[in-house]
Amino acid sequence: MEKQLIVSNPNVMMGKPVVAGTRITVELILEKLAAGETIEQILDAHPRLTREAVLAAIAFAKEALRADVVYPLAETVR
Numbered sequence: 001m002e003k004q005l006i007v008s009n010p011n012v013m014m015g016k017p018v019v020a021g022t023r024i025t026v027e028l029i030l031e032k033l034a035a036g037e038t039i040e041q042i043l044d045a046h047p048r049l050t051r052e053a054v055l056a057a058i059a060f061a062k063e064a065l066r067a068d069v070v071y072p073l074a075e076t077v078r
Helices: 026-034 039-045 051-064
Strands: none
Touching: 026 039, 026 051, 039 051
């Protein structure tokens, strides 16, 4: 059985998806990547993370956005 790397528990970080065994949210990982940090920089800042976990967070976000829902933006994202 494959270990689930991204989990959600209402008692941890208000139920936001996190890397299993940590309080590091998928949201935080995506924010850091969007700000220009590399995976290596994220791993250096969070020693409990693995490259596999960061990639799992990205894959989780991709699947979450795959729904047929349109999210209108109030302003253009640069």
